[in-house]
Amino acid sequence: MLEAAARLFAEQGVEAVSMDQVAAAAGVGKGTLFRRFGDKSGLAAALLDARERVLQKAILHGPPPLGPGAPADERLTAFIDAYFDYLLEHLALIRMSETAAPGARYRIGAYRFWHRHVAILLGATPDPEQTAHALLASLAAEHVAALLPELGEQRIRAGLLRLAHAAMPCPSP
Amino acid sequence: MLEAAARLFAEQGVEAVSMDQVAAAAGVGKGTLFRRFGDKSGLAAALLDARERVLQKAILHGPPPLGPGAPADERLTAFIDAYFDYLLEHLALIRMSETAAPGARYRIGAYRFWHRHVAILLGATPDPEQTAHALLASLAAEHVAALLPELGEQRIRAGLLRLAHAAMPCPSP
């Protein structure tokens, strides 16, 4: 079922494929598809799951600066870089998983993970949770997809890193 | 037509009202409604138009600090405060106008206006356009709507102002 979805999405683009098509290609009924994944954003999330876990594992147990052991500002920079790579690689799929249902982005477990990680790295700021949400807002698939044609990958990445640096409290030497 | 839409939206909430209902209440056919407004986000944008113009006029010609005449950082603070008020007042409607069509937020004229204004105020930073987009990302209706139950109005507002301040280049005295 996931294979069929992945193949169709790759061939025709995530937007252009209907759930009926996926069900037909997978040889199951629509009911089964929806019972398994909830909605289209759930299907997208399931397809991203494996890739997501790789990044999460690198953050929790991998080598620094992405993993533990480096100073917070370096870890934040590494996270933004890595997440931005992941985002660009799967932009259409992530966008679908974030926007199919209203508010989907903020409910799914992955967002909670990224948010918690960034908030911990920002621990020394006045309101780490709010600041983490604000930083992640600039990493929303919808936002990046809209800006990509206008600004290009390099300017967006540089801007994100600059903003993250500005949000960190200056580590007085 | 706009009156009927405004009444229905106020009574039942923006999400719960279908375009069929609006057309029926306005005494016109669906075709007319869509020809006039394009889609549901266009209808929402039309309803917001008057309120939007008030804020835009205050920015262009009103008294400082929102209008011209104050230092850039004070104007930015005033803008975020005023826009956040406007956003909270019409959250559901703005959310509809931003999210009904994919990428709608970044295409509508109003976003261009806010972006240009913020970019001008950030003129002294390395990449004002990118930074303006990043700040406005935290003012997206979808984002604020998702954070409101978790953080509350005060924390969000304070965080926005803090981030804007951090993004400004320090005005050396």
Added chain:
DNA sequence: TAGAGAATCGGACTATAGTCCGGTTGTGAC
């Protein structure tokens, strides 16, 4: 006022996300 042409209207039509219920298949007890 009559008629031609243009602009506008309205509701039937299509496409798609998501729901629901009757049928089917697997499982365990006797």
Added chain:
DNA sequence: GTCACAACCGGACTATAGTCCGATTCTCTA
């Protein structure tokens, strides 16, 4: 082997955004 029960499956069904074309009305000219 067979019956009862449960879990699962699939496609018909609903709701809604958005399209399209025949019908209507408006306007301008003679």
